[in-house]
Every structure is written in structure tokens, then in C-alpha cells.
Amino acid sequence: MSFDGRLLAGITVLAAVVQGRSFVRAGEALGITTSGVSRSIARLEERLGIRLLDRTPRSVALTDEGKRFYEQVGPLLSTIEDAANSVSGSASAVQGRLRVDIDPYFSRLILSGKIGSFLATHPDLVLEMVTREHVSDLVADGIDVAVRFGEPASDAMIARKLLETRVLTLASPQYVKKHGKPKHPTDLTSHECIQFLDPITARPYEWEFRAAKKVVSVKVKGRLQLSDVGTMINECLAGTGVAQILSISVQPLLASGRLVDLFPDWPDEVFPLYALHPSRQHPPAKVRAFIEFALKAAKAKGVSGTRR
16 A cells, blocks of 8 residues: 555544544644544545544544554654654654553552643643553554553563552451451361452452462452452441452551451562553653653652562
């Protein structure tokens, strides 16, 4: 297929639609009318011979063919943008729209209250933070950077570890008084355990305990399985059962005695938080700025970036 400027222009419009998730936002970003966006997409679809987008009154999404096409051209557009920024001397400019797929608990616990200061530091930046069940294809979904707990599921993304937090096994004083305090992790097989669901597999996380070189896996049981951290903490406080909870979530509750760390002698089980972005030689300044912001906020909370 021969190259022409209209093809590149159509791909640029497609990228704006994917990133803005609407024709209206794409038009605003590009300075053209919504009908102009629609005509450009129609011309591109005619040129390629495929339907790129599914349109409804409320949403716009890539078709399967559109996803495959955008997965190939999206990184190329980013490379062109990097080259233009480098030549123009604006590679360090934090500007434009930044779309972040972020873990809701990290956002609420660590970033909340600090985002305004970040935006004040970068007045030319528009920040869009969204939450999904799990990280999918960042390029196809128009995501600049994702912030998620757990080891990265794909090698196709660049990953930077922001923090590691201890996994604590906790119960309320009421629960301990009623059921007794387990002396060893394996004693949990006879306790009611609240299990947290892995958002990717929809199955409960396995319970593992580490102390120096000792590793113990325990098959726990329980009638309550949750995917919301806040609900799990509240049920643990209410004495419903034993729960494994990240230490960054519960320090005030531990300090006040409302929750009890059942196994302080098993301190080495940790869970990581990563910033993920599409594989590129030089990530945009806006991505680098947000990652540094998240890292600084985590450190201010007193959370380590490396294993203890």
C-alpha cells in the first residue's frame, strides 16, 4: 500500500478516538468537528477495507480488526511523536492528555488528596484516571500507563516497581477471643478465612507465608469470597473471619488494636505494585512524570520499594 498524507491523517484521527473514547473528544483534541472525525474514520475504513469501530449512541470501541490494526500502528504513532518532540526540544514537556488505568485502592489510599498538586505542577496536562477489572491491551485501549498490584502478566509492557507491601494475616480481637489464636500458619485450615479474588483468574489468591528461607503454603477455606478490599477489611473488623490484607491498608487499625497480626514471626510475604506502560524506547514526559509522582507518594506513605 502506497503512503499518502491522508492515510496518516486518518490514523491520527483514529488514535484520538481510541484515546478519547468518543468522536466528540477526538474532535476537541484535534480541533475539528465531530462530523469531520466521522468522515475521516469512514475514509480510513474505506481505504483499509475493514470496519475499525463499533459505534453506539453512548460508546465507541474498536472492532477485532480495528484492534489488530491499532496494535500495529499505535506504537508507530508514538515513535513519530517522540521523534518530533526530540527534534523540537520539547521532549521534557509534560502536556496533553494522560490516560491512566489505576488500581482504585492505591488511588484512594496513596494518591487521593495529592492529585491536585500534581496537576498544579503541570498546568498543560489533562489527567484521566480510569479503573478496570484487570489490565488488558494498553495500546488498543488507549492507556498511557497502568498502575496495578501483582506481577505483570505480559512481557510486552515496560514495568517499573513502585513499592512492595507486606501481606498480613489479620483477625479482630473478637474473632481471636471466640475462636482462639492460631499458633502456626497451618492451623488456619480449621479457621474461617475470608478469601480475596484474583481479578484476572476470578479465583481466590493462594495463602503463602514466608520467614527468611521458610515458605509455607496453606489451603484455607471460607464461605466468603470478595473482590473489594474495603468490604474485606470491614468484615475482618466485624469478626467474620481471618483475612490476608496488605499492610499499607491497615496500619491505623493495627496501631489502635482493632486488628491483630496473627503471625508477626512470618514477615516476608510481600505484594508488589507496578507502573506499566507500552514498550517504547523513550516513554513520554507525561508518563515519566506520573510514575515519579506515584513513586514519591508511595514513599511519603512510608512504603518500601524493595523487598525487606
